[in-house]
Amino acid sequence: xxxxxxKYKTNKIFKKNINFPNPPLNKQNDIVIVSRNSKEKxxxxxxxxxxxxLKKKRKVTIIGSYLDKKFDNLQVKYIERIxxxxxxxxxxxxxxxxxxxxxxEGFGNVIPEYIFCNVWPIVNNxxxxxxxxxxxxxxxxxxxWTWEESRLNILRRTMEIENIIDKNYFISEEIRNLVRxxxx
Numbered sequence: 001x002x003x004x005x006x007k008y009k010t011n012k013i014f015k016k017n018i019n020f021p022n023p024p025l026n027k028q029n030d031i032v033i034v035s036r037n038s039k040e041k042x043x044x045x046x047x048x049x050x051x052x053x054l055k056k057k058r059k060v061t062i063i064g065s066y067l068d069k070k071f072d073n074l075q076v077k078y079i080e081r082i083x084x085x086x087x088x089x090x091x092x093x094x095x096x097x098x099x100x101x102x103x104x105e106g107f108g109n110v111i112p113e114y115i116f117c118n119v120w121p122i123v124n125n126x127x128x129x130x131x132x133x134x135x136x137x138x139x140x141x142x143x144x145w146t147w148e149e150s151r152l153n154i155l156r157r158t159m160e161i162e163n164i165i166d167k168n169y170f171i172s173e174e175i176r177n178l179v180r181x182x183x184x
Contacts, residue, residue, distance in 0.1 A: 014180045021093035023118040030058040032095035037065040046101040093117040105129035112183040120169040
């Protein structure tokens with residue numbers, strides 16, 4: 001392939017006219033997870049992990065999938081599909097943290113969407129994307145584990161999530177604007 005023949009086209013995930021969601025000051029939901037149920041996304045594994053490390057029952061919203069499964073420490077609400085982007089961002093913004101514990105990612109749009117909605121992102125050390133986005137904008141937590149590690153290591157390194165959820169994080173409008181303008 002001749003490098004001169006390769007064209008680069010940006011893939012902006014935010015339309016220019018998209019409105020900042022108006023995040024409530026007192027967020028009523030704990031965790032949002034935007035994910036489909038697939039091998040690389042590790043949705044079932046993520047929910048099992050959270051169910052094992054969380055000490056108190058948490059309100060979790062899953063956007064993009066439905067699982068017919070109950071969890072002791074998770075009060076799960078499923079939203080299989082949201083078509084209207086403003087409504088999608090409004091739903092996300094009602095949560096304290098957004099989690100993405102994928103095994104692998106492609107474009108990694110979910111973390112910028114969390115940041116845009118003033119939702120604190122928490123990721124594992126997944127290949128390609130999420131941890132890089134957190135480092136780029138200086139917002140969020142990277143839990144230092146991969147799905148290839150032992151279950152005991154993953155559990156141990158995820159236990160701090162309880163403290164992260166209970167902190168009141170605020171992502172400045174300046175950072176949220178940077179994400180909106182620059183993430184591609």
